[in-house]
Amino acid sequence: MPQIFHRSANALSRFSIIGAVVLLTLLSIALWEITVSPWYTYQDETQQQPVPFSHRHHAGELGIDCRYCHTSVEKSSFAGLPPTQTCMTCHSQIWTNSEMLEPVRTSYRTNESLSWTRINSLPDFVYFDHSIHVAKGIGCTTCHGPIAEMPLTYRAGTLYMSWCLDCHRQPEKYVRPKSEVFNPFYEPPSGEKQLELGRQLVKEYKIRSLQHCSTCHR
Amino acid sequence: MDPEGSQKNIAIAEREPLIGPGHTLGTVTDKISSIVLTPGITKGWLGGFTIAVILFLLLNVVMTYLFTFGVGIWGINVPVAWAFAITNFVWWIGIGHAGTLISAFLLLMHQRWRTSINRFAEAMTIFAVMCAGMFPLLHMGRPWLFYYMMPYPNPMWLWPQFRSPLVWDVFAVSTYFTVSLLFWFVGLIPDLATLRDKAKSRFSQVAYGVLSLGWRGSAVHWSRYEFASLLLAGIATPLVVSVHTVVSFDFTIAIVPGWHSTIFPPYFVAGAIYSGFAMVLTLAIPLRSYYHIEDLITIRHLDIMAKVTLATGMIVAYAYLIEAFMAFYSGSQYEKFMLLNRMTGPYKVVYWALISCNLIIPQGLWSRKVRRTPALLFIMALIINVGMWLERFVIIAISLHRDFTPSKWDMFYPTRWDWATLAGSFGLFFLLFYLFIRFLPMISMVEMRTLVHQTEEEKSHA
Numbered sequence: 001m002p003q004i005f006h007r008s009a010n011a012l013s014r015f016s017i018i019g020a021v022v023l024l025t026l027l028s029i030a031l032w033e034i035t036v037s038p039w040y041t042y043q044d045e046t047q048q049q050p051v052p053f054s055h056r057h058h059a060g061e062l063g064i065d066c067r068y069c070h071t072s073v074e075k076s077s078f079a080g081l082p083p084t085q086t087c088m089t090c091h092s093q094i095w096t097n098s099e100m101l102e103p104v105r106t107s108y109r110t111n112e113s114l115s116w117t118r119i120n121s122l123p124d125f126v127y128f129d130h131s132i133h134v135a136k137g138i139g140c141t142t143c144h145g146p147i148a149e150m151p152l153t154y155r156a157g158t159l160y161m162s163w164c165l166d167c168h169r170q171p172e173k174y175v176r177p178k179s180e181v182f183n184p185f186y187e188p189p190s191g192e193k194q195l196e197l198g199r200q201l202v203k204e205y206k207i208r209s210l211q212h213c214s215t216c217h218r
Numbered sequence: 219m220d221p222e223g224s225q226k227n228i229a230i231a232e233r234e235p236l237i238g239p240g241h242t243l244g245t246v247t248d249k250i251s252s253i254v255l256t257p258g259i260t261k262g263w264l265g266g267f268t269i270a271v272i273l274f275l276l277l278n279v280v281m282t283y284l285f286t287f288g289v290g291i292w293g294i295n296v297p298v299a300w301a302f303a304i305t306n307f308v309w310w311i312g313i314g315h316a317g318t319l320i321s322a323f324l325l326l327m328h329q330r331w332r333t334s335i336n337r338f339a340e341a342m343t344i345f346a347v348m349c350a351g352m353f354p355l356l357h358m359g360r361p362w363l364f365y366y367m368m369p370y371p372n373p374m375w376l377w378p379q380f381r382s383p384l385v386w387d388v389f390a391v392s393t394y395f396t397v398s399l400l401f402w403f404v405g406l407i408p409d410l411a412t413l414r415d416k417a418k419s420r421f422s423q424v425a426y427g428v429l430s431l432g433w434r435g436s437a438v439h440w441s442r443y444e445f446a447s448l449l450l451a452g453i454a455t456p457l458v459v460s461v462h463t464v465v466s467f468d469f470t471i472a473i474v475p476g477w478h479s480t481i482f483p484p485y486f487v488a489g490a491i492y493s494g495f496a497m498v499l500t501l502a503i504p505l506r507s508y509y510h511i512e513d514l515i516t517i518r519h520l521d522i523m524a525k526v527t528l529a530t531g532m533i534v535a536y537a538y539l540i541e542a543f544m545a546f547y548s549g550s551q552y553e554k555f556m557l558l559n560r561m562t563g564p565y566k567v568v569y570w571a572l573i574s575c576n577l578i579i580p581q582g583l584w585s586r587k588v589r590r591t592p593a594l595l596f597i598m599a600l601i602i603n604v605g606m607w608l609e610r611f612v613i614i615a616i617s618l619h620r621d622f623t624p625s626k627w628d629m630f631y632p633t634r635w636d637w638a639t640l641a642g643s644f645g646l647f648f649l650l651f652y653l654f655i656r657f658l659p660m661i662s663m664v665e666m667r668t669l670v671h672q673t674e675e676e677k678s679h680a
Contacts, residue, residue, distance in 0.1 A: 004414065004427045013432060035373055162375035 060148030148184035172198025238513020273645025298630035310350035316494020317343030322454035476617030485537035493606035575605025
């Protein structure tokens with residue numbers, strides 16, 4: 001009876017065992033990398049906006065308080081997007097002829113809102129409340145990143161649940177004094193010192209580590 | 219083998235042979251392999267296969283409709299949120315248990331009568347577990363998120379709820395499927411090599427050749443084969459008990475009267491083997507007559523299987539009795555009501571049908587004549603299959619439809635989609651089974667040769 005397979009079939013079958021293991025490992029790694037990559041999460045990616053609004057200029061260089069525009073952040077779940085009138089409080093006086101600001105003036109004239117591209121948007125099945133976070137000593141920059149250094153705004157976190165849980169499981173890692181919540185240049189103390197301060201603040205502000213599903217998924 | 223054991227075996231062999239007269243090593247191999255290697259298909263096979271394919275297509279229609287519109291197409295709603303799908307799941311997974319019992323447990327027990335039935339019983343196990351595994355996924359509502367049940371590193375930083383028996387199910391069923399598949403495949407390797415060597419067409423040679431993983435029949439190969447089989451049998455044996463125990467936890471962990479019971483694990487395992495053996499008989503009786511292998515699967519095999527069926531059936535009957543007794547003995551009005559509701563409530567027909575199918579009619583198996591008349595035994599097996607399905611329905615749906623709060627009592631009526639899903643699962647099962655009997659040896663040639671050898675040896679000693 002003639003041989004059905006060539007001798008190389010032996011090597012091939014052995015290689016296929018190792019190959020399958022290697023392939024599966026590589027595939028898993030690749031899948032994970034895609035999952036956490038900015039390409040998939042939009043982390044660190046700037047978006048096209050109707051007006052190239054710079055947080056660096058307004059919040060950083062000029063030092064306008066976050067709450068000047070995001071007025072409801074302390075009272076509501078939604079931090080609030082400023083109406084065009086808020087822009088025009090200044091821009092009716094300065095840069096009145098700027099080409100860049102034409103959409104703002106048009107909006108003011110026509111009473112039609114500017115349509116900003118949402119940067120940080122949580123899915124509808126997630127309940128999130130800005131006011132409680134701000135009230136318990138979580139700074140704007142904790143979640144929104146170095147906003148005062150962003151010429152164009154980008155998403156600083158992945159917005160994955162692990163990202164939320166990182167703080168919800170160990171709030172002491174991120175909490176800051178209430179007086180510093182709206183300071184975009186706040187530098188947390190390094191390492192052990194932050195934990196020490198954090199633990200103290202967690203106690204003082206009565207911060208609970210809320211991890212029930214229904215905390216956010218109501 | 220110890221001398222006492224072999225004497226006992228001789229005694230058994232003298233009582234009635236496990237293989238028809240005149241068989242040699244060559245004839246068993248030829249007989250079994252010719253079913254696979256003869257080119258073309260028979261009319262009977264084609265007819266059965268066509269029906270299976272039609273039912274399988276029906277399953278595809280059901281799934282398309284289900285995934286488009288959701289589980290609302292079935293009759294389920296609160297309070298009966300679990301009905302046909304879960305009943306089918308438990309029923310199918312129970313079927314599988316007989317295959318594992320035959321292939322693993324009886325191997326360790328040196329029961330030779332398993333030889334000619336273990337291969338297709340194992341195939342039955344695998345296909346039944348596939349049908350079973352399908353149902354929780356279909357029942358999920360969003361089956362494309364099934365992987366949430368697996369503990370894997372994820373950007374949600376979430377583990378599954380390990381305290382939930384539904385998660386235990388995932389582990390139990392996937393372990394069961396993996397081990398069964400491995401065991402079945404390892405057992406097939408020498409037979410695949412035989413088919414490779416006997417095949418005429420180049421395509422079959424290559425196909426069986428690849429599957430037989432380079433088996434040359436050397437002493438090392440045999441030694442490893444034996445070792446692997448024994449090892450897998452050792453792993454599979456506890457699964458006979460553990461898988462259905464975990465399945466029963468799906469119910470016992472809940473507090474619904476009729477579910478919340480400590481008797482469930484052994485009761486479910488016995489029920490699983492009961493229904494499984496009934497299914498093995500359902501498959502074996504037509505197979506042996508259609509392929510004329512009555513000399514390989516003898517009347518004695520049927521007799522023994524019928525006895526196992528009867529024995530496990532009696533355990534199940536005992537469980538029914540204890541269930542009724544406990545309802546009375548507990549003093550709990552809910553438990554008592556649960557039982558009365560089963561017996562006299564709106565589903566009483568189902569309950570009494572179950573008692574007839576599972577308890578009363580199978581008493582006929584005490585008769586030697588019934589056990590040894592394939593046609594009667596076949597009808598009996600079908601009745602038990604129906605009975606075991608009804609049992610799961612009674613436990614699952616009837617317990618749910620009236621629990622503690624009368625204001626939420628409601629009825630469950632199956633829709634045509636419920637029936638279509640059940641029929642479709644038969645389509646999947648028989649589609650796979652028909653392919654199996656056409657392309658793989660349905661009886662282990664290796665083990666049959668061993669049996670021939672042993673029988674001859676014993677004869678010459680005697």
